Amino acid sequence: KLSTTASRNNAVKYLTVIGGGLMGSGIAQVAAQTGHQVILVDQSEDILSKSRANIQKSLQRVIKKKFAEDPKGGEAFLSDTMDRITTQTDAAASVHTIFTSNTSSIPIGDIAVSTQRQDRFGGLHFFNPVPMMKLLEDTPGFIVNRLLVPYMVEAVRLVERGDASTKDVDTAMKLGAGYPMGPFELCDYVGLDTMKFILDGWSKNYPDNPLFQPSELLNKLVSEGKLGAKTGEGFYKYE
Numbered sequence: 001k002l003s004t005t006a007s008r009n010n011a012v013k014y015l016t017v018i019g020g021g022l023m024g025s026g027i028a029q030v031a032a033q034t035g036h037q038v039i040l041v042d043q044s045e046d047i048l049s050k051s052r053a054n055i056q057k058s059l060q061r062v063i064k065k066k067f068a069e070d071p072k073g074g075e076a077f078l079s080d081t082m083d084r085i086t087t088q089t090d091a092a093a094s095v096h097t098i099f100t101s102n103t104s105s106i107p108i109g110d111i112a113v114s115t116q117r118q119d120r121f122g123g124l125h126f127f128n129p130v131p132m133m134k135l136l137e138d139t140p141g142f143i144v145n146r147l148l149v150p151y152m153v154e155a156v157r158l159v160e161r162g163d164a165s166t167k168d169v170d171t172a173m174k175l176g177a178g179y180p181m182g183p184f185e186l187c188d189y190v191g192l193d194t195m196k197f198i199l200d201g202w203s204k205n206y207p208d209n210p211l212f213q214p215s216e217l218l219n220k221l222v223s224e225g226k227l228g229a230k231t232g233e234g235f236y237k238y239e
């Protein structure tokens, strides 16, 4: 019922998501859950089958909550949602297609200039985990990351200076500020490569801002392939 009502109200009915990683899978999932027909694109069938498996796993968590008393409804919701997602390894866009980017740090205008459709190009910034986070930023300036990334990097600098351990900082922010995750848990969840990518871009564009200066510790972990939960190690180790 939820998806039928949503699909009736959709102005946009078809969506192609380029990239089946953490964010792309989440975006494809919530779009399909709300009645959109989705094509998910990535470079290989192998990546795409992992994306489908991750979407299915995440949908199971949604179903556990939403269909606790209605297992049959849950099964239908799962198959209806998965049926709305097809995958392919190449992407084509017709002239009327609206492009949006999920970039979290690159100014949208900088990306749009390389296209012929600046009037049909925008930013839609989702948050990780997409199925749970209710905010979608489409305002210029990226409010959340502008505040969140310097906060996370300041936490890294605090540990680099030897002021506290990662565990101390995380515990302090969870107990003292009520955050669901401490900054190091969040860094590992977001991905240290993503953090570095954002910071490198900002420090290049705004070299005088001390908040955007690179962090040696972050760079070291990234160069060692310790990118966070997805590689089994970042600031913490994962099973």
Ligand code: CAA
Pocket (backbone or CB within 6 Å): 058, 059, 061, 062, 065, 104, 126, 127, 128, 129, 130, 131, 132, 133, 145, 148, 180, 181, 186, 190, 194
């Ligand atoms: N799909 C579906 N459901 C999910 C899910 C997923 N991927 N991840 C978590 N959930 C659900 C769980 O099933 C669980 O449901 P119930 O309450 O019904 O049991 C609920 O969310 C809570 O999950 P957990 O009990 O496992 O753990 P939690 O209470 O710590 O919540 C969290 C997990 C929602 C991720 C929470 O820790 C949180 O909000 N963390 C902060 C996330 C955040 O700050 N995101 C922004 C990152 S920055 C970014 O994205 C921008 C960028 O560009 C860098």
